Amino acid sequence: MAGRLSFSNITALAPMVRVGTLPMRLLALDYGADVVYSEELIDIKMVQCRRVENEVLQTVDFVAPDDRVMFQTCAKEKQRVVFQMGTADPDRALAVARLVQKDVAAIDVNMGCPKEYSTKGGMGAALLSDPDKIEAILRKLVGGVAVPVTCKIRILPSLEDTLTLVRRIEKTGVAAIAVHGRFKDERPRHPVHCDYIRGVAGALSVPVVANGGSLDLVKSYDDIRAFKEATGASSVMLARAAMWNPSVFRSAGPLPLHDVMIQYLTYALRYDNHAFNSKYCLCQMLRDKVESALGKRVQAAQSNRELSEAYGLEELFQQTQAELEARRDALLSPERRRGDVIAMDGDVTTMALKFQRREYPPQLTPKMFLLEWSRRQKMEQPTYQTVQRAQDRAFQSTVTVQDRKYRSSLWEKSKKFAEQASAVVCLRALGIPEGRAGEENVERLHKRKMEDTCNADEDKRKKKQVMNDDGSL
Incomplete structure (x- = not known):
């Protein structure tokens, strides 16, 4: 759909919180939807985001200060995705719209959601009782952005x-109005009032x-046309x-639903969708099959890997991860691939690197090399402070050596890997061998490690022998 987005004679994926993320939107487009709406995104959160072109995923990400991706889109949907915003402030609404407008086809203002997360602060259905504010928001947007502006009531x-x-909304210059045919206090169990929608369609x-x-x-699909005829509307959106x-x-x-779920999961893996969103x-x-064997496995899954295993897609998971990793490596210079570009984050020395276990011999780790070096220098042993990010349970660790702090700016899948990554940053920043295969001193430390292991095994053996001799066992 080239050019300015039209809302005439279309079928759309409605905005749905937690559902209308990128994989679901792309899936709906594949199946024939003309337009897809994002989930409602709150202006006060979006206005703090920075726009990031994600070259690995080939997406545009809007990233919050805590590194959470609030909104993600891609070229495939650019001409057909509508960004839906929760707002009660004209100026903030305009700031968000200008932030995202070059990556979306239209901006929509949520004026119909009756749930508390939307109505608090005067957003969503709360706006219905304040037409002056509705008009102020829409006029600000229509006059301030280059893409169509719509609203849903x-x-x-x-x-x-x-x-x-x-009629008052129409005069603001909006491109379309979506009408949910229920009153603010009604819920999905209540029948839709088609006569109201027909009245609106006939008046505008x-x-x-x-x-x-x-x-x-x-x-x-056949029911879509019947719903359109029953309401007299130009278009239909489905939630x-x-x-x-x-x-x-x-x-x-x-x-078949199983085929649909596999296609959804394929998109979720391709775009590294958050596992808990995919699971939801x-x-x-x-629906009513969540207590089936498959449903229980899906509910128990804690990662995209486990979701893939539930559907027998282990090979697809591995292949997708390998493709993303190859793309990531191809985008990095040799220096950046090693993480050797040093930056400062306050008083912390940082490098963008991940701990790659395969680069180190068995039983040897950067943490061991850092501890060994600290002992030789007669320093206090390194200390590690690790935090976990709530949205994806990833870890980041900061190691302190002689009152100086070091960490990787990238997040790891486990606490152990996060600590190893921070140790690598410290060792590389100080120019100290870190134990990678082929490095000098690796063989020496490996020999010492084996000697320590053998000595420990011998001590255990002697202790057990003594216990056997004195009849305690």
């Missing part, structure tokens, strides 16, 4: 009040996108029907 208690609101000249039919109106089986967008009919989406597709 819920209906008000009366059709007359709803029409008064949407801009496209109206109907939403809310997943309960009993949209079960297959739960698409969450349960994204292939609902296929004109040829839905695919897979569990939504499993």
